[in-house]
Amino acid sequence: MRSSMPLTIAVAAVFALLHTVVVAVPVLLSGGSGEAQAFAAAILDLPIFWLPSLFPAGRAVLYGSSPTVYILLFCVGGTLMYAALGALVGRGVHSVIRVFRATV
DSSP states (O other), rough: OSHHHHHHHHHHHHHHHHHHIIIIIIHHHTOOSSSHHHHHHHHTTTTHTTTGGHHHHHHHTTTTTTTHHHHHHHIIIHHHHHHHHHHHEEEHHHHHHHHHHHHO
């Protein structure tokens, strides 16, 4: 039986690249300010947006106290979140492929 690692890494890399192109680059180019990047970050990184909004210090980061922390949170944290999600999807796809190969 083949290893699932190449597929898992490939899917994780695709998810991370998608996040980088759609969210991280606009956040970096805007310097963490502006509505367009905020909508992209809030919609695509909803768990990362939701969790800090529960705390006063997190709300301060989200609404303008520290652009550097905001940029790191959404660029690095969001990309890592999407890479982890992609790894889970890759493992799931590998499991489905393995089950279908066993039945054939």
